[in-house]
Amino acid sequence: MEPTSFVLFGATGDLAKRKIYPALYNLFVDRKLPPSFSLIGLGRRELSDESFRANVELSIRQFSRRGADNLSLIKPFLQAFRYSVLDISRKEDYKKLLQMIERREEELGISSNRLFYLSVGPEFFETIAANIQESGLGSPNGWKRLVIEKPFGHDLQSARDLNRKLSKAFTEQEIYRIDHYLGKPMVQKLEALQQNPVLNALWTNHYIANVQITANETVGVEERAGYYDQAGAVRDMFQNHMLQMLMMVASHIPNNSDSEMVRFKKKLVMEALEPLQKETVKASVIRGQYKEGMLQGKPAAGYRSEPGIDSASMNDTFIAAKLHIDDFFWRGVPFYIRTGKRMKEKSTRIVFEFKEPSITSQGSADADGKSPNLLVFEISPNEGITLQVNTRESQHKGDFKPIRIDFHESRNDVPEAYENLIYDALNGDPTFFAHWDEVELSWKWVQPILEAFEENLVPLYLYEAGSYGPAESDALLAKDGYHWWFDAKSEKEIETKRGEQQYAYHANY
Ligand SMILES: NC(=O)C1=CN([C@@H]2O[C@H](COP(=O)(O)OP(=O)(O)OC[C@H]3O[C@@H](n4cnc5c(N)ncnc54)[C@H](OP(=O)(O)O)[C@@H]3O)[C@@H](O)[C@H]2O)C=CC1
Numbered sequence: 001m002e003p004t005s006f007v008l009f010g011a012t013g014d015l016a017k018r019k020i021y022p023a024l025y026n027l028f029v030d031r032k033l034p035p036s037f038s039l040i041g042l043g044r045r046e047l048s049d050e051s052f053r054a055n056v057e058l059s060i061r062q063f064s065r066r067g068a069d070n071l072s073l074i075k076p077f078l079q080a081f082r083y084s085v086l087d088i089s090r091k092e093d094y095k096k097l098l099q100m101i102e103r104r105e106e107e108l109g110i111s112s113n114r115l116f117y118l119s120v121g122p123e124f125f126e127t128i129a130a131n132i133q134e135s136g137l138g139s140p141n142g143w144k145r146l147v148i149e150k151p152f153g154h155d156l157q158s159a160r161d162l163n164r165k166l167s168k169a170f171t172e173q174e175i176y177r178i179d180h181y182l183g184k185p186m187v188q189k190l191e192a193l194q195q196n197p198v199l200n201a202l203w204t205n206h207y208i209a210n211v212q213i214t215a216n217e218t219v220g221v222e223e224r225a226g227y228y229d230q231a232g233a234v235r236d237m238f239q240n241h242m243l244q245m246l247m248m249v250a251s252h253i254p255n256n257s258d259s260e261m262v263r264f265k266k267k268l269v270m271e272a273l274e275p276l277q278k279e280t281v282k283a284s285v286i287r288g289q290y291k292e293g294m295l296q297g298k299p300a301a302g303y304r305s306e307p308g309i310d311s312a313s314m315n316d317t318f319i320a321a322k323l324h325i326d327d328f329f330w331r332g333v334p335f336y337i338r339t340g341k342r343m344k345e346k347s348t349r350i351v352f353e354f355k356e357p358s359i360t361s362q363g364s365a366d367a368d369g370k371s372p373n374l375l376v377f378e379i380s381p382n383e384g385i386t387l388q389v390n391t392r393e394s395q396h397k398g399d400f401k402p403i404r405i406d407f408h409e410s411r412n413d414v415p416e417a418y419e420n421l422i423y424d425a426l427n428g429d430p431t432f433f434a435h436w437d438e439v440e441l442s443w444k445w446v447q448p449i450l451e452a453f454e455e456n457l458v459p460l461y462l463y464e465a466g467s468y469g470p471a472e473s474d475a476l477l478a479k480d481g482y483h484w485w486f487d488a489k490s491e492k493e494i495e496t497k498r499g500e501q502q503y504a505y506h507a508n509y
Protein backbone atom coordinates (compact mmCIF):
# COMPACT_ATOMS: atom_id res chain seq x y z
CA MET A 1 0.00 0.00 0.00
CA GLU A 2 1.32 3.43 -0.89
CA PRO A 3 2.27 5.99 1.78
CA THR A 4 -0.70 8.25 2.42
CA SER A 5 -1.72 11.49 4.10
CA PHE A 6 -5.25 11.02 5.44
CA VAL A 7 -6.84 14.47 5.73
CA LEU A 8 -9.98 14.29 7.84
CA PHE A 9 -12.50 17.14 7.70
CA GLY A 10 -14.88 16.84 10.67
CA ALA A 11 -12.29 15.20 12.92
CA THR A 12 -14.13 16.33 16.06
CA GLY A 13 -17.51 15.00 14.93
CA ASP A 14 -19.67 12.04 15.81
CA LEU A 15 -18.92 9.87 12.78
CA ALA A 16 -15.17 10.24 13.22
CA LYS A 17 -15.47 9.27 16.87
CA ARG A 18 -17.82 6.30 16.47
CA LYS A 19 -16.70 4.84 13.16
CA ILE A 20 -13.57 6.29 11.56
CA TYR A 21 -11.04 6.15 14.44
CA PRO A 22 -12.05 2.66 15.60
CA ALA A 23 -11.85 1.45 11.99
CA LEU A 24 -8.39 2.99 11.51
CA TYR A 25 -7.15 1.44 14.74
CA ASN A 26 -8.41 -2.01 13.76
CA LEU A 27 -6.71 -1.66 10.39
CA PHE A 28 -3.49 -0.66 12.15
CA VAL A 29 -3.65 -3.70 14.44
CA ASP A 30 -4.27 -5.93 11.41
CA ARG A 31 -1.29 -4.27 9.63
CA LYS A 32 -3.55 -2.98 6.92
CA LEU A 33 -2.57 0.68 7.06
CA PRO A 34 0.24 1.95 4.83
CA PRO A 35 3.62 1.64 6.60
CA SER A 36 4.02 5.41 6.22
CA PHE A 37 0.77 6.98 7.26
CA SER A 38 -0.04 10.46 8.45
CA LEU A 39 -3.44 11.67 9.65
CA ILE A 40 -4.35 15.32 9.93
CA GLY A 41 -7.59 16.00 11.76
CA LEU A 42 -9.48 19.23 11.05
CA GLY A 43 -12.25 21.08 12.85
CA ARG A 44 -13.10 24.53 14.12
CA ARG A 45 -12.44 23.96 17.77
CA GLU A 46 -9.00 24.63 19.22
CA LEU A 47 -7.21 21.42 20.16
CA SER A 48 -3.58 20.59 20.75
CA ASP A 49 -2.19 17.44 19.11
CA GLU A 50 -2.12 15.87 22.58
CA SER A 51 -5.76 16.50 23.38
CA PHE A 52 -6.76 15.39 19.87
CA ARG A 53 -4.92 12.10 20.41
CA ALA A 54 -6.50 11.72 23.84
CA ASN A 55 -9.96 12.13 22.26
CA VAL A 56 -9.14 9.61 19.56
CA GLU A 57 -7.93 7.13 22.18
CA LEU A 58 -11.15 7.61 24.15
CA SER A 59 -13.28 6.93 21.12
CA ILE A 60 -11.33 3.75 20.36
CA ARG A 61 -11.78 2.57 23.95
CA GLN A 62 -15.48 3.21 23.64
CA PHE A 63 -16.26 2.03 20.13
CA SER A 64 -13.61 -0.36 18.80
CA ARG A 65 -14.88 -3.91 18.22
CA ARG A 66 -11.67 -5.10 19.84
CA GLY A 67 -12.77 -3.52 23.10
CA ALA A 68 -10.96 -1.43 25.67
CA ASP A 69 -8.72 -4.34 26.73
CA ASN A 70 -6.98 -4.65 23.44
CA LEU A 71 -5.14 -1.37 23.20
CA SER A 72 -1.53 -2.48 23.33
CA LEU A 73 -0.78 -0.74 20.01
CA ILE A 74 -2.55 2.51 20.75
CA LYS A 75 0.61 4.56 21.39
CA PRO A 76 2.40 3.78 18.10
CA PHE A 77 -0.93 4.19 16.30
CA LEU A 78 -1.49 7.69 17.68
CA GLN A 79 1.96 8.88 16.65
CA ALA A 80 0.58 9.42 13.15
CA PHE A 81 -2.09 11.86 14.38
CA ARG A 82 -1.90 15.68 14.15
CA TYR A 83 -4.62 18.30 14.47
CA SER A 84 -5.14 21.66 12.80
CA VAL A 85 -7.88 24.25 13.15
CA LEU A 86 -9.66 24.86 9.85
CA ASP A 87 -12.81 26.74 9.06
CA ILE A 88 -14.24 25.35 5.87
CA SER A 89 -15.05 28.75 4.41
CA ARG A 90 -11.68 30.37 5.18
CA LYS A 91 -9.36 30.09 2.21
CA GLU A 92 -6.26 30.95 4.24
CA ASP A 93 -6.84 27.88 6.43
CA TYR A 94 -6.31 25.68 3.37
CA LYS A 95 -2.93 27.32 2.71
CA LYS A 96 -1.98 26.55 6.30
CA LEU A 97 -3.18 22.99 5.79
CA LEU A 98 -1.08 22.60 2.66
CA GLN A 99 2.03 23.69 4.56
CA MET A 100 1.26 21.25 7.33
CA ILE A 101 0.75 18.32 4.95
CA GLU A 102 3.96 19.13 3.07
CA ARG A 103 5.89 19.36 6.34
CA ARG A 104 4.62 15.94 7.42
CA GLU A 105 5.36 14.41 4.00
CA GLU A 106 8.89 15.75 4.23
CA GLU A 107 9.38 14.44 7.79
CA LEU A 108 8.20 10.98 6.72
CA GLY A 109 9.96 11.14 3.33
CA ILE A 110 6.80 10.17 1.50
CA SER A 111 5.23 11.17 -1.79
CA SER A 112 2.15 13.38 -1.99
CA ASN A 113 -0.67 10.84 -1.95
CA ARG A 114 -3.57 12.59 -0.26
CA LEU A 115 -6.90 11.20 0.76
CA PHE A 116 -9.45 13.86 1.73
CA TYR A 117 -12.22 12.42 3.88
CA LEU A 118 -15.27 14.71 4.22
CA SER A 119 -16.91 13.72 7.51
CA VAL A 120 -18.91 16.94 7.60
CA GLY A 121 -22.43 18.02 6.68
CA PRO A 122 -23.31 17.81 2.96
CA GLU A 123 -23.71 21.59 2.76
CA PHE A 124 -19.89 21.78 2.94
CA PHE A 125 -18.96 19.24 0.26
CA GLU A 126 -18.86 21.70 -2.61
CA THR A 127 -16.90 24.41 -0.79
CA ILE A 128 -14.29 21.98 0.47
CA ALA A 129 -13.79 20.39 -2.96
CA ALA A 130 -13.39 23.82 -4.57
CA ASN A 131 -10.95 25.02 -1.89
CA ILE A 132 -8.87 21.86 -2.17
CA GLN A 133 -8.47 22.57 -5.85
CA GLU A 134 -7.84 26.31 -5.54
CA SER A 135 -5.26 25.98 -2.79
CA GLY A 136 -3.23 23.38 -4.68
CA LEU A 137 -3.80 20.64 -2.12
CA GLY A 138 -3.91 18.12 -4.91
CA SER A 139 -0.25 17.69 -5.80
CA PRO A 140 1.12 16.55 -9.15
CA ASN A 141 3.55 14.31 -7.23
CA GLY A 142 0.99 11.80 -6.10
CA TRP A 143 -2.67 10.89 -6.24
CA LYS A 144 -5.61 12.65 -4.61
CA ARG A 145 -8.89 11.03 -3.55
CA LEU A 146 -12.11 12.41 -2.14
CA VAL A 147 -14.08 10.22 0.25
CA ILE A 148 -17.54 11.59 0.72
CA GLU A 149 -20.29 10.66 3.17
CA LYS A 150 -24.01 10.50 2.55
CA PRO A 151 -26.38 12.11 1.85
CA PHE A 152 -25.46 12.62 -1.79
CA GLY A 153 -28.22 15.06 -2.69
CA HIS A 154 -31.83 15.37 -1.57
CA ASP A 155 -33.42 14.44 -4.89
CA LEU A 156 -32.40 13.88 -8.49
CA GLN A 157 -31.76 17.54 -9.30
CA SER A 158 -29.74 18.34 -6.17
CA ALA A 159 -27.66 15.17 -6.61
CA ARG A 160 -26.88 16.18 -10.20
CA ASP A 161 -25.95 19.71 -9.08
CA LEU A 162 -23.66 18.38 -6.38
CA ASN A 163 -21.99 15.97 -8.75
CA ARG A 164 -21.40 18.67 -11.34
CA LYS A 165 -19.74 20.85 -8.71
CA LEU A 166 -17.54 18.08 -7.31
CA SER A 167 -16.53 17.13 -10.84
CA LYS A 168 -14.83 20.50 -11.27
CA ALA A 169 -12.24 19.49 -8.67
CA PHE A 170 -12.19 15.66 -8.78
CA THR A 171 -12.63 13.10 -11.54
CA GLU A 172 -15.12 10.23 -11.11
CA GLN A 173 -12.14 7.90 -10.52
CA GLU A 174 -11.02 10.11 -7.63
CA ILE A 175 -14.42 10.23 -5.87
CA TYR A 176 -15.28 7.50 -3.35
CA ARG A 177 -18.94 7.83 -2.33
CA ILE A 178 -19.50 5.93 0.88
CA ASP A 179 -22.55 3.74 1.27
CA HIS A 180 -21.68 1.89 4.44
CA TYR A 181 -23.94 -1.04 3.52
CA LEU A 182 -21.48 -1.80 0.72
CA GLY A 183 -18.81 -2.18 3.38
CA LYS A 184 -20.74 -4.81 5.34
CA PRO A 185 -18.89 -8.10 4.99
CA MET A 186 -21.97 -10.11 4.01
CA VAL A 187 -22.94 -7.59 1.33
CA GLN A 188 -19.39 -7.82 -0.01
CA LYS A 189 -19.59 -11.62 0.01
CA LEU A 190 -22.59 -11.41 -2.34
CA GLU A 191 -20.22 -10.43 -5.11
CA ALA A 192 -18.20 -13.63 -4.78
CA LEU A 193 -21.15 -15.87 -3.90
CA GLN A 194 -23.09 -15.08 -7.01
CA GLN A 195 -20.04 -15.96 -9.08
CA ASN A 196 -20.06 -19.36 -7.42
CA PRO A 197 -21.33 -21.80 -10.07
CA VAL A 198 -23.65 -23.61 -7.63
CA LEU A 199 -25.47 -20.49 -6.59
CA ASN A 200 -25.15 -18.82 -9.95
CA ALA A 201 -27.10 -21.66 -11.59
CA LEU A 202 -30.03 -21.07 -9.20
CA TRP A 203 -29.91 -17.28 -9.26
CA THR A 204 -32.59 -16.74 -11.93
CA ASN A 205 -36.31 -16.63 -12.59
CA HIS A 206 -36.29 -20.36 -13.41
CA TYR A 207 -35.94 -21.20 -9.75
CA ILE A 208 -36.63 -18.10 -7.67
CA ALA A 209 -40.20 -17.19 -6.77
CA ASN A 210 -39.43 -13.89 -5.05
CA VAL A 211 -36.65 -11.98 -3.30
CA GLN A 212 -37.12 -10.05 -0.06
CA ILE A 213 -34.72 -7.39 1.20
CA THR A 214 -35.38 -6.18 4.74
CA ALA A 215 -33.59 -3.63 6.91
CA ASN A 216 -35.57 -3.27 10.13
CA GLU A 217 -34.27 -1.13 12.95
CA THR A 218 -35.42 -0.83 16.54
CA VAL A 219 -34.02 2.68 16.94
CA GLY A 220 -36.22 5.69 16.31
CA VAL A 221 -35.25 9.10 15.04
CA GLU A 222 -32.71 9.56 17.90
CA GLU A 223 -31.11 13.03 17.99
CA ARG A 224 -31.42 13.61 14.26
CA ALA A 225 -34.88 15.15 14.05
CA GLY A 226 -33.76 18.09 11.89
CA TYR A 227 -32.26 15.86 9.26
CA TYR A 228 -34.61 12.88 9.46
CA ASP A 229 -37.89 14.79 9.31
CA GLN A 230 -36.76 16.16 5.93
CA ALA A 231 -35.31 12.88 4.68
CA GLY A 232 -37.62 10.08 5.79
CA ALA A 233 -36.96 6.40 5.28
CA VAL A 234 -37.08 6.81 1.51
CA ARG A 235 -34.02 9.11 1.39
CA ASP A 236 -32.29 7.90 4.55
CA MET A 237 -32.27 4.18 3.71
CA PHE A 238 -34.19 3.28 0.57
CA GLN A 239 -32.58 5.38 -2.18
CA ASN A 240 -29.10 4.38 -1.10
CA HIS A 241 -28.64 1.31 1.14
CA MET A 242 -31.68 -0.68 0.00
CA LEU A 243 -31.14 -0.09 -3.71
CA GLN A 244 -27.44 -0.84 -3.33
CA MET A 245 -28.34 -4.21 -1.76
CA LEU A 246 -30.75 -4.80 -4.63
CA MET A 247 -27.99 -4.11 -7.15
CA MET A 248 -25.62 -6.43 -5.31
CA VAL A 249 -28.03 -9.38 -5.35
CA ALA A 250 -29.55 -8.88 -8.76
CA SER A 251 -26.50 -8.16 -10.92
CA HIS A 252 -25.03 -11.19 -12.60
CA ILE A 253 -21.37 -10.48 -12.08
CA PRO A 254 -19.10 -12.68 -14.21
CA ASN A 255 -16.16 -14.54 -12.71
CA ASN A 256 -12.98 -12.56 -12.09
CA SER A 257 -14.70 -9.23 -12.62
CA ASP A 258 -12.81 -6.05 -11.86
CA SER A 259 -14.41 -3.03 -10.19
CA GLU A 260 -15.43 -1.56 -13.53
CA MET A 261 -17.35 -4.71 -14.46
CA VAL A 262 -19.02 -4.96 -11.02
CA ARG A 263 -20.22 -1.38 -11.24
CA PHE A 264 -21.27 -1.82 -14.87
CA LYS A 265 -23.42 -4.83 -13.95
CA LYS A 266 -24.97 -2.96 -11.03
CA LYS A 267 -25.85 -0.12 -13.35
CA LEU A 268 -27.58 -2.56 -15.70
CA VAL A 269 -29.86 -3.64 -12.83
CA MET A 270 -30.92 -0.05 -12.20
CA GLU A 271 -31.50 0.51 -15.89
CA ALA A 272 -33.71 -2.59 -16.04
CA LEU A 273 -35.83 -1.59 -13.03
CA GLU A 274 -39.38 -0.99 -14.23
CA PRO A 275 -39.99 2.72 -13.67
CA LEU A 276 -42.83 3.96 -11.47
CA GLN A 277 -45.32 6.68 -12.33
CA LYS A 278 -46.12 9.20 -9.62
CA GLU A 279 -49.87 8.61 -10.04
CA THR A 280 -49.61 4.86 -9.53
CA VAL A 281 -46.88 4.69 -6.88
CA LYS A 282 -49.45 3.72 -4.25
CA ALA A 283 -50.08 0.39 -5.96
CA SER A 284 -46.57 -0.83 -5.19
CA VAL A 285 -45.25 1.37 -2.37
CA ILE A 286 -46.40 1.43 1.26
CA ARG A 287 -45.60 4.47 3.38
CA GLY A 288 -45.66 4.19 7.15
CA GLN A 289 -44.92 6.18 10.30
CA TYR A 290 -44.57 4.77 13.80
CA LYS A 291 -47.01 5.65 16.52
CA GLU A 292 -46.56 4.83 20.19
CA GLY A 293 -46.21 1.21 21.13
CA MET A 294 -44.22 -1.29 23.17
CA LEU A 295 -40.71 -2.13 22.12
CA GLN A 296 -38.76 -4.88 23.86
CA GLY A 297 -41.05 -4.64 26.85
CA LYS A 298 -40.85 -0.86 27.20
CA PRO A 299 -43.23 1.88 26.07
CA ALA A 300 -41.95 3.75 23.02
CA ALA A 301 -43.15 7.21 21.96
CA GLY A 302 -44.75 7.84 18.60
CA TYR A 303 -42.75 9.65 15.91
CA ARG A 304 -44.78 12.84 16.18
CA SER A 305 -44.00 13.08 19.90
CA GLU A 306 -40.24 12.71 19.41
CA PRO A 307 -38.16 15.81 20.32
CA GLY A 308 -37.82 18.18 17.37
CA ILE A 309 -40.49 16.50 15.22
CA ASP A 310 -43.47 18.45 13.95
CA SER A 311 -46.59 17.15 15.71
CA ALA A 312 -48.37 16.94 12.34
CA SER A 313 -45.40 15.47 10.45
CA MET A 314 -46.30 13.32 7.43
CA ASN A 315 -42.74 11.99 7.20
CA ASP A 316 -42.19 8.33 6.43
CA THR A 317 -40.32 6.18 8.96
CA PHE A 318 -41.20 3.01 7.04
CA ILE A 319 -41.32 2.13 3.39
CA ALA A 320 -42.06 -1.14 1.63
CA ALA A 321 -42.05 -1.54 -2.13
CA LYS A 322 -42.50 -4.14 -4.81
CA LEU A 323 -40.09 -3.83 -7.72
CA HIS A 324 -39.62 -5.60 -11.01
CA ILE A 325 -36.39 -5.99 -12.90
CA ASP A 326 -37.18 -6.38 -16.55
CA ASP A 327 -34.20 -8.38 -17.74
CA PHE A 328 -33.41 -11.89 -18.91
CA PHE A 329 -32.64 -13.20 -15.41
CA TRP A 330 -35.37 -11.64 -13.29
CA ARG A 331 -38.40 -11.04 -15.51
CA GLY A 332 -41.47 -12.13 -13.51
CA VAL A 333 -39.74 -12.28 -10.10
CA PRO A 334 -41.03 -9.71 -7.62
CA PHE A 335 -38.44 -8.05 -5.38
CA TYR A 336 -39.93 -6.84 -2.11
CA ILE A 337 -37.96 -4.24 -0.19
CA ARG A 338 -38.77 -2.76 3.20
CA THR A 339 -37.07 -0.70 5.85
CA GLY A 340 -38.41 0.92 8.97
CA LYS A 341 -37.55 2.46 12.30
CA ARG A 342 -38.94 1.33 15.66
CA MET A 343 -39.60 -2.15 14.33
CA LYS A 344 -39.84 -5.21 16.52
CA GLU A 345 -36.26 -6.34 16.03
CA LYS A 346 -33.05 -5.20 14.38
CA SER A 347 -32.54 -7.31 11.31
CA THR A 348 -31.05 -6.79 7.90
CA ARG A 349 -31.41 -9.77 5.61
CA ILE A 350 -32.03 -10.92 2.08
CA VAL A 351 -34.24 -13.94 1.47
CA PHE A 352 -34.50 -15.87 -1.77
CA GLU A 353 -37.66 -17.96 -1.87
CA PHE A 354 -37.43 -20.81 -4.36
CA LYS A 355 -40.26 -21.88 -6.60
CA GLU A 356 -41.90 -25.11 -5.57
CA PRO A 357 -44.81 -26.23 -7.69
CA SER A 358 -46.46 -28.14 -4.85
CA ILE A 359 -46.42 -25.24 -2.40
CA THR A 360 -49.68 -23.53 -1.62
CA SER A 361 -49.96 -19.77 -1.40
CA GLN A 362 -48.84 -17.94 1.78
CA GLY A 363 -45.67 -20.05 1.63
CA SER A 364 -47.31 -22.45 4.05
CA ALA A 365 -46.81 -26.17 4.02
CA ASP A 366 -49.04 -28.00 1.60
CA ALA A 367 -50.64 -31.40 2.05
CA ASP A 368 -47.17 -32.99 1.86
CA GLY A 369 -46.01 -30.86 4.75
CA LYS A 370 -43.45 -29.06 2.55
CA SER A 371 -42.61 -25.40 2.91
CA PRO A 372 -40.56 -23.43 0.36
CA ASN A 373 -36.83 -23.84 0.10
CA LEU A 374 -35.08 -20.64 1.14
CA LEU A 375 -31.67 -19.11 0.86
CA VAL A 376 -31.12 -16.46 3.51
CA PHE A 377 -28.30 -13.94 3.81
CA GLU A 378 -28.22 -12.39 7.25
CA ILE A 379 -26.39 -9.11 7.13
CA SER A 380 -26.86 -7.72 10.60
CA PRO A 381 -26.81 -7.90 13.57
CA ASN A 382 -25.49 -11.41 12.86
CA GLU A 383 -23.65 -12.40 9.72
CA GLY A 384 -24.64 -15.67 8.17
CA ILE A 385 -26.00 -17.74 5.35
CA THR A 386 -28.72 -20.30 5.79
CA LEU A 387 -30.07 -22.70 3.24
CA GLN A 388 -33.40 -24.07 4.32
CA VAL A 389 -34.36 -27.20 2.38
CA ASN A 390 -37.10 -29.73 2.67
CA THR A 391 -36.18 -33.25 3.62
CA ARG A 392 -37.98 -36.27 5.01
CA GLU A 393 -37.60 -37.21 8.64
CA SER A 394 -35.91 -40.57 9.08
CA GLN A 395 -38.22 -41.76 11.89
CA HIS A 396 -41.49 -40.63 10.39
CA LYS A 397 -41.07 -41.54 6.77
CA GLY A 398 -43.19 -39.40 4.54
CA ASP A 399 -43.18 -36.31 6.77
CA PHE A 400 -41.41 -33.35 5.25
CA LYS A 401 -39.39 -31.21 7.60
CA PRO A 402 -37.24 -28.24 6.67
CA ILE A 403 -33.64 -28.48 7.79
CA ARG A 404 -31.27 -25.55 7.90
CA ILE A 405 -27.70 -25.61 6.67
CA ASP A 406 -26.16 -22.80 8.54
CA PHE A 407 -22.99 -20.76 8.40
CA HIS A 408 -22.52 -18.00 10.94
CA GLU A 409 -19.51 -15.80 11.57
CA SER A 410 -18.31 -15.16 15.12
CA ARG A 411 -18.99 -11.46 15.73
CA ASN A 412 -15.53 -10.39 16.86
CA ASP A 413 -13.95 -11.75 13.72
CA VAL A 414 -16.09 -9.65 11.45
CA PRO A 415 -14.53 -6.37 10.33
CA GLU A 416 -16.75 -3.32 10.54
CA ALA A 417 -18.07 -1.82 7.31
CA TYR A 418 -15.85 1.25 7.78
CA GLU A 419 -12.72 -0.91 8.07
CA ASN A 420 -13.41 -2.49 4.70
CA LEU A 421 -14.25 0.80 3.04
CA ILE A 422 -11.33 2.82 4.40
CA TYR A 423 -8.95 0.00 3.48
CA ASP A 424 -10.33 -0.03 -0.08
CA ALA A 425 -10.13 3.75 -0.40
CA LEU A 426 -6.49 3.70 0.76
CA ASN A 427 -5.81 1.00 -1.83
CA GLY A 428 -7.61 2.84 -4.60
CA ASP A 429 -10.20 0.09 -5.03
CA PRO A 430 -13.59 1.65 -5.86
CA THR A 431 -15.57 -1.62 -6.17
CA PHE A 432 -17.63 -1.09 -3.02
CA PHE A 433 -18.24 2.62 -3.43
CA ALA A 434 -21.25 4.03 -5.22
CA HIS A 435 -20.46 5.15 -8.77
CA TRP A 436 -22.21 8.32 -9.92
CA ASP A 437 -24.21 6.33 -12.51
CA GLU A 438 -25.69 4.17 -9.75
CA VAL A 439 -26.48 7.18 -7.59
CA GLU A 440 -28.09 9.08 -10.43
CA LEU A 441 -30.17 6.08 -11.56
CA SER A 442 -31.28 5.45 -7.96
CA TRP A 443 -32.48 9.01 -7.53
CA LYS A 444 -34.16 8.87 -10.93
CA TRP A 445 -36.05 5.71 -9.97
CA VAL A 446 -37.01 7.08 -6.55
CA GLN A 447 -38.06 10.53 -7.80
CA PRO A 448 -41.74 9.59 -8.52
CA ILE A 449 -41.96 8.19 -4.97
CA LEU A 450 -40.63 11.44 -3.52
CA GLU A 451 -43.16 13.40 -5.53
CA ALA A 452 -46.05 11.08 -4.68
CA PHE A 453 -45.20 11.36 -0.96
CA GLU A 454 -44.84 15.13 -1.22
CA GLU A 455 -48.22 15.44 -2.88
CA ASN A 456 -49.84 12.93 -0.51
CA LEU A 457 -50.81 10.61 -3.35
CA VAL A 458 -49.81 7.67 -1.16
CA PRO A 459 -51.59 7.06 2.16
CA LEU A 460 -49.50 7.33 5.31
CA TYR A 461 -50.24 4.28 7.44
CA LEU A 462 -49.45 4.45 11.14
CA TYR A 463 -47.90 1.37 12.72
CA GLU A 464 -47.21 0.59 16.34
CA ALA A 465 -43.65 0.97 17.56
CA GLY A 466 -42.41 -2.57 18.17
CA SER A 467 -44.38 -4.08 15.28
CA TYR A 468 -43.43 -5.16 11.77
CA GLY A 469 -44.81 -2.06 10.14
CA PRO A 470 -48.29 -1.41 8.79
CA ALA A 471 -50.55 -4.33 7.89
CA GLU A 472 -50.61 -2.96 4.33
CA SER A 473 -46.99 -4.03 3.96
CA ASP A 474 -48.03 -7.63 4.66
CA ALA A 475 -50.91 -7.22 2.21
CA LEU A 476 -48.46 -6.13 -0.51
CA LEU A 477 -47.02 -9.65 -0.50
CA ALA A 478 -50.22 -11.48 0.38
CA LYS A 479 -51.77 -10.25 -2.87
CA ASP A 480 -49.11 -12.30 -4.69
CA GLY A 481 -49.48 -15.29 -2.37
CA TYR A 482 -46.35 -14.60 -0.29
CA HIS A 483 -45.46 -13.29 3.15
CA TRP A 484 -42.44 -11.62 4.71
CA TRP A 485 -40.15 -14.33 5.97
CA PHE A 486 -39.04 -14.57 9.58
CA ASP A 487 -41.31 -11.96 11.08
CA ALA A 488 -41.84 -13.44 14.52
CA LYS A 489 -45.28 -12.13 15.35
CA SER A 490 -44.92 -12.77 19.06
CA GLU A 491 -42.19 -13.21 21.65
CA LYS A 492 -43.16 -16.87 21.84
CA GLU A 493 -42.46 -17.31 18.14
CA ILE A 494 -39.06 -15.69 18.57
CA GLU A 495 -38.27 -18.24 21.28
CA THR A 496 -39.44 -21.09 19.05
CA LYS A 497 -37.37 -19.73 16.18
CA ARG A 498 -34.29 -19.63 18.40
CA GLY A 499 -35.01 -23.16 19.58
CA GLU A 500 -35.33 -24.46 16.04
CA GLN A 501 -32.07 -22.83 15.09
CA GLN A 502 -30.27 -24.69 17.84
CA TYR A 503 -31.26 -27.94 16.17
CA ALA A 504 -30.19 -26.75 12.76
CA TYR A 505 -27.61 -28.83 11.01
CA HIS A 506 -24.34 -26.93 10.98
CA ALA A 507 -21.94 -27.18 8.12
CA ASN A 508 -18.88 -25.08 7.46
CA TYR A 509 -18.33 -23.97 3.94
N1 LIG B 1 -22.87 10.27 12.58
C1 LIG B 1 -23.23 9.23 11.85
O1 LIG B 1 -23.50 8.13 12.34
C2 LIG B 1 -23.31 9.35 10.38
C3 LIG B 1 -22.95 10.50 9.73
N2 LIG B 1 -22.99 10.56 8.35
C4 LIG B 1 -22.57 11.76 7.65
O2 LIG B 1 -21.25 12.10 8.06
C5 LIG B 1 -21.09 13.50 8.05
C6 LIG B 1 -20.63 13.97 9.44
O3 LIG B 1 -21.61 13.63 10.39
P1 LIG B 1 -21.38 13.76 11.97
O4 LIG B 1 -20.00 13.39 12.33
O5 LIG B 1 -22.49 13.04 12.59
O6 LIG B 1 -21.58 15.32 12.21
P2 LIG B 1 -21.18 16.17 13.52
O7 LIG B 1 -22.12 17.31 13.54
O8 LIG B 1 -21.04 15.33 14.70
O9 LIG B 1 -19.72 16.71 13.16
C7 LIG B 1 -19.52 17.70 12.19
C8 LIG B 1 -18.05 17.98 12.06
O10 LIG B 1 -17.91 19.03 11.11
C9 LIG B 1 -17.10 20.04 11.66
N3 LIG B 1 -17.54 21.35 11.17
C10 LIG B 1 -18.78 21.84 11.17
N4 LIG B 1 -18.79 23.07 10.62
C11 LIG B 1 -17.53 23.35 10.27
C12 LIG B 1 -16.90 24.46 9.66
N5 LIG B 1 -17.58 25.55 9.27
N6 LIG B 1 -15.58 24.40 9.45
C13 LIG B 1 -14.88 23.32 9.82
N7 LIG B 1 -15.41 22.22 10.39
C14 LIG B 1 -16.73 22.24 10.62
C15 LIG B 1 -17.28 19.93 13.15
O11 LIG B 1 -16.12 20.42 13.80
P3 LIG B 1 -16.15 21.61 14.87
O12 LIG B 1 -17.43 21.48 15.63
O13 LIG B 1 -14.93 21.41 15.68
O14 LIG B 1 -16.11 22.80 14.01
C16 LIG B 1 -17.38 18.43 13.33
O15 LIG B 1 -16.09 17.86 13.38
C17 LIG B 1 -22.43 14.06 7.61
O16 LIG B 1 -22.39 14.22 6.21
C18 LIG B 1 -23.41 12.98 7.96
O17 LIG B 1 -24.55 13.02 7.14
C19 LIG B 1 -23.33 9.47 7.60
C20 LIG B 1 -23.70 8.30 8.19
C21 LIG B 1 -23.77 8.15 9.62
Ligand SMILES: O=C1O[C@H](COP(=O)(O)O)[C@@H](O)[C@H](O)[C@H]1O
Pocket residue numbers: 217219236237348380
Ligand atom coordinates in the same frame (compact mmCIF):
# COMPACT_ATOMS: atom_id res chain seq x y z
O1 LIG C 1 -27.25 5.36 7.09
C1 LIG C 1 -27.97 5.05 8.01
O2 LIG C 1 -27.89 3.81 8.51
C2 LIG C 1 -28.35 3.51 9.82
C3 LIG C 1 -28.50 1.99 9.88
O3 LIG C 1 -27.26 1.40 9.69
P1 LIG C 1 -26.92 -0.04 10.30
O4 LIG C 1 -25.53 -0.29 9.86
O5 LIG C 1 -27.09 0.09 11.79
O6 LIG C 1 -27.92 -0.97 9.73
C4 LIG C 1 -29.65 4.20 10.12
O7 LIG C 1 -29.97 4.03 11.49
C5 LIG C 1 -29.53 5.66 9.84
O8 LIG C 1 -30.79 6.28 10.04
C6 LIG C 1 -29.07 5.90 8.43
O9 LIG C 1 -28.76 7.28 8.24
